[in-house]
Every structure is written in C-alpha cells, then in structure tokens.
Amino acid sequence: MAVTLGYWELRGKGEPIKLMMEYMGIDYKMKFYHFGGAPDFDSSDWYSKKFQLGIDFPNVPYLIDGDVKLTESYAIMRYLARKHKQLYPETDEEHIKCDQLQGVIYDFRATYTRTFYDRVTHEQSKTKFLEDFPVKMANYESWLAKSKWLAGDRLLYIDFMFGEYLSCLLLVFPGCLDNFPVTKKYLETFEALERIASYKNSERFQKFPILTPRAMFGGEKQPN
Ligand SMILES: N[C@@H](CCC(=O)N[C@@H](CS)C(=O)NCC(=O)O)C(=O)O
Incomplete structure (x- = not known):
C-alpha cells in the first residue's frame, strides 16, 4: 500500500522526503494542503484537519505508512531509510x-x-x-x-x-x-x-513554490 506524505503544496520541508522516496522507488502519494495568498494567507485547509488525523504530534510534513503515523522531517527520513535499508548510516x-x-x-x-x-x-x-x-x-x-x-x-x-x-x-x-x-x-x-x-524532469516535480505565500521570495507559483 502506498505511503502518504502530507504537506503544503510547495517544496519546503516536504521535498527532501519526496526526493528520497523517488530515489528509493517507494510507492507514495501526496496529500497537499492549500496555503492561500495575501492578504489572508488562509491555511485552514491544514489547521481545520490537524487534530483529526490521529497523529501524536500533528504537523506537516507527516507520513502515514499503515499503522505508522509520523511527524518531524528527519524522523520521517530516518524511518524510511531504515525501513528500506537504503540511505541509512551504518558505521x-x-x-x-x-x-x-x-x-x-x-x-x-x-x-x-x-x-x-x-x-x-x-x-x-x-x-x-x-x-x-x-x-x-x-x-x-x-x-x-x-x-x-x-x-x-x-x-x-x-x-x-x-x-x-x-x-x-x-x-x-x-x-x-x-x-x-x-x-x-x-x-x-x-x-x-x-x-x-x-523525477525533476517529470510532472511530479514542481520547481515553485519553495516556501509559503508569506515569504518575500519563493512563495509564488512560477512556470517550471
Ligand atoms: N520540526 C518540524 C517542523 C515542521 C514545520 O515547521 N512545519 C511547518 C511547515 S515547514 C508548518 O507549517 N507546520 C504546520 C503546523 O505547525 O501545524 C519538522 O522538521 O518537520
């Protein structure tokens, strides 16, 4: 079954995890949350659901892999690397x-x-x-x-x-x-x-936005 990565619809802290999953060939799907533009920067798409997902420390990015529900980007990366026995430190x-x-x-x-x-x-x-x-x-x-x-x-x-x-x-x-x-x-x-x-040549990759619309740069959608 595919794992789910939840994140805003932008690169941010989600992208390194996505890159890892692409590299390792993991079957995954994205659950994107919308972050609105100025002046409201409406982020209710995530915040209205944040506490309904049964995640212990709810945040984005989050990963759902069967019974495993995990937040903290490095914890997610280490979990995936350990589980798939790739990209994980040994010595x-x-x-x-x-x-x-x-x-x-x-x-x-x-x-x-x-x-x-x-x-x-x-x-x-x-x-x-x-x-x-x-x-x-x-x-x-x-x-x-x-x-x-x-x-x-x-x-x-x-x-x-x-x-x-x-x-x-x-x-x-x-x-x-x-x-x-x-x-x-x-x-x-x-x-x-x-x-x-x-991956970077595919439609799954979006070069922008890299940050939320609150940012002075990189928060806007631009052509790839
Ligand atoms: N320490 C966490 C920080 C996560 C974080 O800062 N998430 C930001 C986006 S990069 C967010 O908007 N979180 C939503 C929330 O606080 O509910 C991690 O590394 O994953």
Whole structure:
C-alpha cells in the first residue's frame, strides 16, 4: 500500500522526503494542503484537519505508512531509510556525521528561510545573510573536499536535505555557489543521480513554490 506524505503544496520541508522516496522507488502519494495568498494567507485547509488525523504530534510534513503515523522531517527520513535499508548510516562514523550534519543543515536552512520570511526588514536581512554566506559555505567546501557525499563515500538521507536546500537557494540567489566549486559540484552530482534527474524532469516535480505565500521570495507559483 502506498505511503502518504502530507504537506503544503510547495517544496519546503516536504521535498527532501519526496526526493528520497523517488530515489528509493517507494510507492507514495501526496496529500497537499492549500496555503492561500495575501492578504489572508488562509491555511485552514491544514489547521481545520490537524487534530483529526490521529497523529501524536500533528504537523506537516507527516507520513502515514499503515499503522505508522509520523511527524518531524528527519524522523520521517530516518524511518524510511531504515525501513528500506537504503540511505541509512551504518558505521559509527556515519552515525556521528549524520547526527551532527542534521543539526547543521537544519540551522543553515533556518538562516535563509528567516531572511525570506522577514517582511519588515527584508533588505537588511538579505544583506546580512549574503555577508554571512561565504563563511558558512567555507565550512561545507572544506568538509565536502574530503568525501563525495556529506557523511563519506555513501549517499545518505542527509544528502537529500542538503541537496534540496542548495537547489532552492540557487533559485533565490542564482550564481551563489560560483565561488564554491566543491559544493557546486556536489549539487550537480546529486541532481544528476538517475532517479533524481528523472523525477525533476517529470510532472511530479514542481520547481515553485519553495516556501509559503508569506515569504518575500519563493512563495509564488512560477512556470517550471
Ligand atoms: N520540526 C518540524 C517542523 C515542521 C514545520 O515547521 N512545519 C511547518 C511547515 S515547514 C508548518 O507549517 N507546520 C504546520 C503546523 O505547525 O501545524 C519538522 O522538521 O518537520
């Protein structure tokens, strides 16, 4: 039976999970919730159902796989990887790297989503983000110079988070990886994985929106 992934009708935190399921060939269906545009930003499509799904800690993204009802994006990713015996850390070293990078990547995403959602001091936030960006990227650059994927030679679930967030960042700041050739190559290698490339060429993939309509950028639908 197909698993269900519930999320807003946008990339956000749902897309890395979707990418993983595409890569692993998991039978899944999406349950999209509508997020309305300005001025109301009506999100009642989700909030009116949030507490009726029998989910312990209701949120989106959520995954329903038979009796398993799960929230928290990393918990969902780890569950799928463990269950399907792919993309899951095996050695101590892989576990340690994944644990650390989970937090690092989550915070990395938070810095840019904060910037995009800042409707009041947007320009200052953007300037600050771009000032800090090279410092952050220098870390990834030297880390990725040591191995093909984030945790070593094996592609693991955290690469789906990082690959997705880099891809979104490039949509907002085209060329932002030009001074970071190792990270740029990493992303190209990720996006060239056969199943990822074929998904991104399919109608199942929507390049936009990447965030909700509340965002200053990336919240609108645009042609693929
Ligand atoms: N820690 C959670 C955060 C989930 C989250 O922030 N969900 C946002 C969208 S990205 C949301 O709109 N949640 C709806 C809600 O709070 O009910 C995760 O990583 O999955």
